[in-house]
Amino acid sequence: MANGLQAITPEFEQIHFAIGISPVGNVLVGESANGICAVYLGKSAKELMVCLQKQFPTAKCVDGGNGIKNTLSKVIEIIHNPQKNTDFNLDLRGTPFQQQVWQALLEIPVGSTVCYSDIAEKLHNPGAVRAIASACGANNIAVIIPCHRVIRKDGAISGYRWGVESKQALLRRERLMLA
Structure with missing residues (x-):
């Protein structure tokens, strides 16, 4: 560049996800570096992946890792036992x-x-x-x-x-x- 500065390409955000089965169907849990950013319910894993990619189009969605399967288990446990109090870090994205x-x-x-x-x-x-x-x-x-x-x-x-x-x-x- 003419001014000597280098263009910085921002890194893509990583969202670790896992998909499991619950009493109400498939569940996808997605977690960013800041916490849970997605819990989706649906009939097919493919449908849930499409939703995740559509919601976070610039993110790199990574299957597994960073304890996401443990988080998925806790979310499914809440579906099984809604009174269970589980404290999650949430990455709330909205107005x-x-x-x-x-x-x-x-x-x-x-x-x-x-x-x-x-x-x-x-x-x-x-x-x-x-x-x-x-x-x-x-x-x-x-x-x-x-x-x-x-x-x-x-x-x-x-x-x-x-x-x-x-x-x-x-x-x-x-x-x-x-x-």
């Missing part, structure tokens, strides 16, 4: 508003549900119901950030990024654990 919503979701007790307007009220933003739903849909960390516990005001289960069947199964498991 400040989305992060506020996700924090509010973490406060919903196991086995309970709330509606989108309840979250909007909690955040002192009653007009933000659709934005709350969008933030739930943008949540990359299923199960750990329990967006599956948010339902419509009429009690209907709808709008889950990983499929309504998965949402129903997670809620059913939670209720059974409390019975």
Whole structure:
């Protein structure tokens, strides 16, 4: 370069991932250097890999390593036993508003549900119901950030990024654990 500086090519971020089977189907857990950045649920491992690569297009996704299989086991254990308290480092990537919503979701007790307007009220933003739903849909960390516990005001289960069947199964498991 004319000014004597060298162009620095940024290193690609590495995301270590593992895929396993849970009571609600396949689970992918992805972890960056900062913590868990993805927990995806789906019917096929291939579908989950496509989601990971789409969500993190510049990252190098590495199968295994860095204890990711242990993290995957802990996430699957949470699906088996939703009351299990596991402290994870999370790499939350979203707007400040989305992060506020996700924090509010973490406060919903196991086995309970709330509606989108309840979250909007909690955040002192009653007009933000659709934005709350969008933030739930943008949540990359299923199960750990329990967006599956948010339902419509009429009690209907709808709008889950990983499929309504998965949402129903997670809620059913939670209720059974409390019975």
